[in-house]
Each structure stands twice: as C-alpha cells, then as structure tokens.
Amino acid sequence: MTDFKMLEDQFGPGCYPMRDVVITRGQGSVVYDENGREYIDCVAGQGVVNVGHCNPYVVQEIKQQAETLITCSGTFYNDTRSLLMEKINEITPPELSNIFLCNSGAEAVEAALKMSRIASGKTDIIAAMRAFHGRTFGALSATFNKKYKKEFEPLVPGFDHVPYNNFEKLAETVTDKTAAVILEMIQGEGGVNVADENYVRQVRQLCNKKNILLIIDEVQTGFCRTGKMFAFEHYGVVPDILCLAKAMAGGLPIGAIVFPEKLKFAQGNHGSTFGGNPISAAAALGAISYMQDTKLAEQAAEKGAYMMQKLQAINSDKIRQVRGKGLLIGIELKEKVQPYILAMMDEGVLTLPSGSTVLRLLPTLVISCEQMDTVVERIEKVLQ
Numbered sequence: 476m477t478d479f480k481m482l483e484d485q486f487g488p489g490c491y492p493m494r495d496v497v498i499t500r501g502q503g504s505v506v507y508d509e510n511g512r513e514y515i516d517c518v519a520g521q522g523v524v525n526v527g528h529c530n531p532y533v534v535q536e537i538k539q540q541a542e543t544l545i546t547c548s549g550t551f552y553n554d555t556r557s558l559l560m561e562k563i564n565e566i567t568p569p570e571l572s573n574i575f576l577c578n579s580g581a582e583a584v585e586a587a588l589k590m591s592r593i594a595s596g597k598t599d600i601i602a603a604m605r606a607f608h609g610r611t612f613g614a615l616s617a618t619f620n621k622k623y624k625k626e627f628e629p630l631v632p633g634f635d636h637v638p639y640n641n642f643e644k645l646a647e648t649v650t651d652k653t654a655a656v657i658l659e660m661i662q663g664e665g666g667v668n669v670a671d672e673n674y675v676r677q678v679r680q681l682c683n684k685k686n687i688l689l690i691i692d693e694v695q696t697g698f699c700r701t702g703k704m705f706a707f708e709h710y711g712v713v714p715d716i717l718c719l720a721k722a723m724a725g726g727l728p729i730g731a732i733v734f735p736e737k738l739k740f741a742q743g744n745h746g747s748t749f750g751g752n753p754i755s756a757a758a759a760l761g762a763i764s765y766m767q768d769t770k771l772a773e774q775a776a777e778k779g780a781y782m783m784q785k786l787q788a789i790n791s792d793k794i795r796q797v798r799g800k801g802l803l804i805g806i807e808l809k810e811k812v813q814p815y816i817l818a819m820m821d822e823g824v825l826t827l828p829s830g831s832t833v834l835r836l837l838p839t840l841v842i843s844c845e846q847m848d849t850v851v852e853r854i855e856k857v858l859q
C-alpha cells in the first residue's frame with residue numbers, strides 16, 4: 476500500500492502540524508481513514524463542511540457543472556456565477572447589494588481592506604486583540620497573534636489592535652486616518668471569544684458617526700454555524716463589508732465580500748483569476764440551497780444548545796469554561812489543550828485547538844444527537 480504519510484512528509488510544505496492519520500473518505504458528519512476507521516468529525520475541514528461531507532446537493536451541482544463549463548474568468552458574464560450572486564443577495568441584508576467573489580478567507584479580507592482604503596481615502600485599520608483574519612500580508616497585519624507575524628515583518632503599516640469587547644479602548648484609538656474597523660463576532664481561532672451585544676452596537680454607532688467602515692469577518696461564523704445564517708444577525712447590526720469563505724461552497728474553495736453599491740471598485744482596481752469560477756459557484760448554490768431547504772441555521776441553534784448544556788454538565792476540574800454560539804463551541808481548559816486533542820483522536824473524535832488552552836468543536840451542522848452524545852461522552856472520558 477502506498478505510504479501517503481511518507482509522501483506528504485517528504486514533499487509537503489512543513490507549515491502544518493500534521494496529525495498521524497490519513498483521511499480518505501467522508502460522509503455526513505464522519506470521515507474515514509485509510510484503514511476504514513471511522514471518526515466523528517468536529518473539525519469539518521476547519522469549519523468548512525457545515526452541510527456535511529459529500530452533501531448530495533453539492534455533489535450533484537459539481538457533477539453537472541463539471542460536464543458543462545469548468546472555468547470562466549470574471550471579464551465574461553457567466554450563468555452560474557450570476558445565479559450565485561443573486562442567491563447571496565437573497566440571504567444578505569438589502570443594503571449589501573454587491574459581491575466580489577474570490578477563493579479563500581484571507582483573500583476576502585484582503586479585498587475588504589483594499590476596498591476600505593480606496594473607498595474612504597484613509598489608510599488605517601483598527602482590529603481586535605486575539606483576532607485572526609488570515610495569513611497573507613494584509614490579512615496577517617489585521618491578525619493579532621505575534622507568533623504568526625514576527626518572522627514576516629515588516630507587515631502592512633496602519634494597523635492597531637485594541638482589546639476585544641472594550642468599546643472605550645476602541646473609541647480612543649480612532650483618528651481621522653481610520654478607514655475601517657474589522658471584527659469577528661466570535662473569535663474562532665483566538666479562543667472562541669463571543670462579542671458582547673452592547674459592544675457591537677456601540678462600535679456600529681461609532682463607525683456611523685465617524686464615517687468609518689465596519690468590516691465583519693464571518694469567514695468562520697457564516698453560513699449557519701452560530702445558529703443564524705450570519706452571526707451579525709444576533710446583534711441587530713449590518714456591516715459595511717461582510718467577509719465570507721469557508722462553508723459557502725460545501726467544501727470547495729471560495730471567498731467573497733458583500734458590500735453596498737457605493738463602495739464598488741473601479742475597473743482594474745481588483746480582481747482574481749479563479750474568483751467566482753463556475754464549479755465553486757455551482758457548489759455554493761447547492762450548499763446554500765441545502766441550508767435553506769433544511770433550515771440548517773435553526774438546526775445549528777438547537778443542536779448547539781443541546782451540546783452546550785451537556786458539555787456544561789461535565790464534572791471535570793480541568794475545565795475553566797464552556798462557551799460559544801450554535802455549533803462553534805470552545806471548552807477552555809486550565810492547562811494546554813494539545814494532549815487532549817490527540818487523546819480525542821484516539822477515541823475516534825476529531826477536534827481542534829483554539830489558542831493554546833481551548834478545545835474547539837466545529838462539527839458539521841448535520842451531526843446527529845447520538846453523535847453529539849458520543850462526542851460529549853468521549854470528552855468527559857479524556858478530561859477525567
């Protein structure tokens with residue numbers, strides 16, 4: 476049998492902390508390794524397959540599109556891309572009338588940052604401490620953690636980081652050069668920290684008053700993950716620029732920003748060869764239709780409440796706090812989390828870290844009650 480691990484170790488980029496398993500197949504909420512062992516997947520491609528692995532809506536759209544047209548650049552009109560734009564428009568607030576399609580979360584953030592500078596004529600961006608917005612130079616400049624940044628300096632100038640959920644500190648940092656504030660509604664990579672309602676409303680009001688753009692990064696929280704189609708809906712605010720990616724195309728690479736007509740780019744100011752390619756666009760149409768047909772956001776809210784209540788009932792003195800929204804859940808431990816991630820894998824459940832002490836659960840949103848019960852049972856076991 477081919478040694479897949481050896482091949483990736485030999486030819487891989489070195490930047491991923493590899494886990495000792497070769498995943499070869501996925502269906503719904505489970506994946507299988509090369510020996511046929513089943514794992515309940517609470518990684519979901521890093522929060523990508525909200526609609527479940529190999530979702531039939533997505534598979535059908537990909538198959539049909541692959542036999543029809545695989546690529547079409549943004550300078551030509553395209554049937555599938557236009558239908559996806561119409562669909563995104565249907566599920567986002569009416570103020571956000573226009574869409575730029577790209578291929579990843581970092582690219583969506585880059586587009587939002589470039590748009591903020593060009594639309595406002597100002598240069599500076601305020602981001603939050605513990606924020607994660609991606610690893611390209613602009614997105615990395617908005618990201619907080621020094622660990623990801625310090626070896627790549629100098630980064631893009633003009634970025635400040637202020638404490639999350641502290642409105643006064645953010646307001647003090649605003650200057651007449653501030654083009655935009657960028658925020659996650661839940662900091663997914665930075666410890667599963669949930670934004671306070673009051674904080675988000677106050678930031679929205681300040682941005683209105685000072686003519687600053689509010690970028691909401693929903694790369695991880697979007698597409699039903701938190702119990703609403705988008706997490707900002709919990710807060711009664713609307714962003715000026717909405718960043719999307721991950722779960723949008725049911726597993727295929729895609730990203731987008733959604734913004735009002737008045738912020739539109741001028742011709743030649745931005746672009747992407749693969750952005751809005753027909754296969755990803757078709758997959759996204761399938762994934763979003765599935766979310767709508769099965770009321771996936773409501774399912775995530777109900778399942779999240781069920782799982783949260785079960786996790787909170789675990790009696791372990793290793794747990795400091797359980798927090799999150801919908802099916803984006805963090806279990807903060809009083810010690811380093813990595814050994815528990817590996818122990819969970821031995822128990823047949825794939826989980827993620829968030830920061831160094833938080834065990835993060837990002838299951839597919841089609842996970843069953845029985846599967847959630849098993850996950851909780853295994854967590855309880857490894858945390859004894």
Ligand SMILES: Cc1ncc(COP(=O)(O)O)c(C=O)c1O
Pocket residue numbers: 579580581582584607608609610659663664692693694695720721
């Ligand atoms: C909130 C947020 N923004 C941006 C990104 C970057 O996305 P990508 O890895 O697709 O570039 C991530 C990735 O985890 C994220 O969680």
